[in-house]
Amino acid sequence: SNDPLVIFTPSGKRGRFPAGTPVLTAARQLGVDLDSVCGGRGICSKCQVTPSYGEFSKHGVTVAPDALSDWNAVEERYDQKRGLAKGRRLGCQATIQHDVVIDVPPESQVHKQVVRKRAEARDIVMNPAVRLYYVEVEEPDMHEPSGDLERLIAALENQWGIRNIEADLHILPQLQPILRKGGWRVTVALHQGMGAPRIMHLWPGFYEGTLYGLAVDLGSTTIAAHLCDLRSGEVVASSGLMNPQIRFGEDLMSRVSYSMMNPGGADEMTRAVREGMNTLFEQITTEAGIDRTLIMDSVFVMNPVMHHLFLGIDAYELGQAPFALATSNALHLRASDLDLTLHPAARTYILPCIAGHVGADAAAVTLSEAPDKSEDLVLVVDVGTNAEIQLGNKHRLLACSSPTGPAFEGAQISAGQRAAPGAIERVEIDPITKDPRFRVIGCDLWSDDPGFGAAIAATGITGICGSGIIEAIAEMRMAGIVDASGLIGSAEQVGTQRCIADGRTHSYVLWHGTEDSPRITVTNPDIRAIQMAKAALYSGARLLMDKLGVDTVDRVVLAGAFGAHISPKHAMVLGMIPDCVLDKVTSAGNAAGTGARIALLNSDTRAEIEDTVRRIEKIETAIEPRFQEHFVNASALPNSSEPFPILNS
Numbered sequence: 023s024n025d026p027l028v029i030f031t032p033s034g035k036r037g038r039f040p041a042g043t044p045v046l047t048a049a050r051q052l053g054v055d056l057d058s059v060c061g062g063r064g065i066c067s068k069c070q071v072t073p074s075y076g077e078f079s080k081h082g083v084t085v086a087p088d089a090l091s092d093w094n095a096v097e098e099r100y101d102q103k104r105g106l107a108k109g110r111r112l113g114c115q116a117t118i119q120h121d122v123v124i125d126v127p128p129e130s131q132v133h134k135q136v137v138r139k140r141a142e143a144r145d146i147v148m149n150p151a152v153r154l155y156y157v158e159v160e161e162p163d164m165h166e167p168s169g170d171l172e173r174l175i176a177a178l179e180n181q182w183g184i185r186n187i188e189a190d191l192h193i194l195p196q197l198q199p200i201l202r203k204g205g206w207r208v209t210v211a212l213h214q215g216m217g218a219p220r221i222m223h224l225w226p227g228f229y230e231g232t233l234y235g236l237a238v239d240l241g242s243t244t245i246a247a248h249l250c251d252l253r254s255g256e257v258v259a260s261s262g263l264m265n266p267q268i269r270f271g272e273d274l275m276s277r278v279s280y281s282m283m284n285p286g287g288a289d290e291m292t293r294a295v296r297e298g299m300n301t302l303f304e305q306i307t308t309e310a311g312i313d314r315t316l317i318m319d320s321v322f323v324m325n326p327v328m329h330h331l332f333l334g335i336d337a338y339e340l341g342q343a344p345f346a347l348a349t350s351n352a353l354h355l356r357a358s359d360l361d362l363t364l365h366p367a368a369r370t371y372i373l374p375c376i377a378g379h380v381g382a383d384a385a386a387v388t389l390s391e392a393p394d395k396s397e398d399l400v401l402v403v404d405v406g407t408n409a410e411i412q413l414g415n416k417h418r419l420l421a422c423s424s425p426t427g428p429a430f431e432g433a434q435i436s437a438g439q440r441a442a443p444g445a446i447e448r449v450e451i452d453p454i455t456k457d458p459r460f461r462v463i464g465c466d467l468w469s470d471d472p473g474f475g476a477a478i479a480a481t482g483i484t485g486i487c488g489s490g491i492i493e494a495i496a497e498m499r500m501a502g503i504v505d506a507s508g509l510i511g512s513a514e515q516v517g518t519q520r521c522i523a524d525g526r527t528h529s530y531v532l533w534h535g536t537e538d539s540p541r542i543t544v545t546n547p548d549i550r551a552i553q554m555a556k557a558a559l560y561s562g563a564r565l566l567m568d569k570l571g572v573d574t575v576d577r578v579v580l581a582g583a584f585g586a587h588i589s590p591k592h593a594m595v596l597g598m599i600p601d602c603v604l605d606k607v608t609s610a611g612n613a614a615g616t617g618a619r620i621a622l623l624n625s626d627t628r629a630e631i632e633d634t635v636r637r638i639e640k641i642e643t644a645i646e647p648r649f650q651e652h653f654v655n656a657s658a659l660p661n662s663s664e665p666f667p668i669l670n671s
């Protein structure tokens with residue numbers, strides 16, 4: 023035909039349309055992702071496009087400069103009021119006149135990609151559960167009586183093609199005044215993707231603002247929240263809070279026993295964590311300068327015990343075999359069901375749990391790191407007091423948890439402490455002199471740099487954190503200070519300056535101490551505690567490898583705060599993880615938090631992860647005899663069954 027040819031970039035979709043067709047209409051017909059909140063009325067400006075001629079002429083087609091219509095009155099008005107960037111047109115107003123290439127910039131795409139920084143991580147495609155729609159509603163008519171809600175729903179159906187819409191009761195009292203105030207024009211926040219689409223909120227006229235969602239990682243020690251813009255996907259603010267349940271017990275098992283020993287204890291802990299949550303939300307919205315009622319959606323991830331205590335379920339059954347969860351399914355709730363004070367109709371999604379010891383946080387790691395989509399065999403390890411381990415690829419995915427205990431967090435270590443300013447976090451030991459150098463959290467210098475003494479005056483040297491103790495022991499092993507069984511050598515082997523007799527064993531002095539900072543040593547019991555923890559981690563990974571019938575893995579992903587700080591080389595020297603080419607060991611940072619953000623921003627991924635979790639093969643380490651065998655081998659440094667790690671990069 024002689025109709026003008028239109029090519030959209032970056033999608034490459036193309037078609038011929040009669041001259042005079044609005045760009046938005048052409049985009050709709052070709053299935054091009056071009057946003058609109060006002061339905062083409064020239065109000066929202068979400069439909070902006072850039073006609074681009076240059077690239078088009080490369081295809082050998084001559085383009086007339088008037089390929090699109092001149093500005094019309096609506097665009098003119100919009101530009102005068104708000105300003106339209108140079109070269110931009112409103113897709114709903116500009117009409118096609120001649121052949122043209124039209125670029126849809128990322129801001130104008132509904133399903134824009136939020137790019138993640140790591141090459142191996144998947145990007146997030148925007149598809150939030152709550153979106154805004156502007157509609158013009160028919161006025162009531164005595165001759166054809168119908169309710170205002172019915173006419174609002176009809177308008178949404180006719181103008182947006184959305185069927186079976188329902189409204190919450192809280193909408194009804196506001197409906198009539200808002201419709202009249204807006205002159206029968208309203209913006210609707212609609213929740214879709216689970217059950218019937220529901221009207222969550224109404225604004226008179228066109229609502230200029232944006233909507234927000236929360237992605238929350240509820241840990242046993244800290245609660246971390248990201249406040250996200252539900253249109254751009256941007257993290258607007260992040261904030262954290264100590265989990266107030268800590269006063270009932272430092273670790274999970276002590277919280278489970280608190281609820282067993284104290285009638286009403288579980289309820290107390292539920293109240294505490296929900297109150298903490300509201301405090302955190304207050305904090306984060308204040309920081310971002312937004313109204314809390316603009317938060318319409320939320321996603322939570324957590325381990326099974328936190329899951330139960332947050333939902334108001336006694337975690338008693340999780341404290342004993344066979345570790346039955348009340349439910350492992352994903353939950354679609356109202357935030358108000360959990361006493362969360364967000365928008366009154368705000369939703370809450372909780373990811374599914376994988377098993378009794380492998381929670382929604384692990385499912386979030388799966389969502390973020392996508393081992394189920396991986397071509398190569400990937401081992402994903404998230405280390406806390408329990409290590410959650412996943413092994414697999416796109417064909418099969420296995421998961422287990424292994425009780426590492428709190429040693430990796432600095433507990434059970436003589437000079438151990440949490441990762442905080444003052445803690446030794448990096449260690450190197452000279453194999454000849456046996457002298458260490460180290461770095462302390464909160465200080466940019468190494469201990470042998472000039473000016474170190476003055477630089478640490480503010481924090482002091484207070485102890486050693488999990489990553490520090492791992493590096494210290496691995497370095498001691500490589501410097502010949504510690505043998506494969508984990509025993510610290512004699513003064514000759516250790517260096518007289520650094521060795522102190524310690525009952526029947528020796529300790530290695532990392533820091534001699536000063537008037538105001540204590541001496542810091544690594545003792546044989548410290549090494550023992552790390553050996554036990556790392557053996558548990560290694561055995562879990564090894565067990566999954568047995569189940570899959572493999573001897574090696576292609577890559578290892580270390581997830582979690584611990585994984586972000588630990589050095590892969592040292593982890594491998596200690597034999598925490600199976601041998602793997604060193605540059606194939608990467609850290610994923612807070613993968614559970616990222617998984618929560620993915621589920622928040624792209625509601626399609628919820629059904630996807632629910633399906634994946636159903637397919638994961640769950641392995642219970644406690645009943646596997648092979649686990650014990652591996653454990654015995656794995657307490658040696660690095661272990662007694664495999665050659666020394668490759669470390670070849």
Ligand code: FES
Pocket residue numbers: 046057058059060061062063064065066067068069112113114115
């Ligand atoms: Fe809203 Fe074009 S669709 S301004």
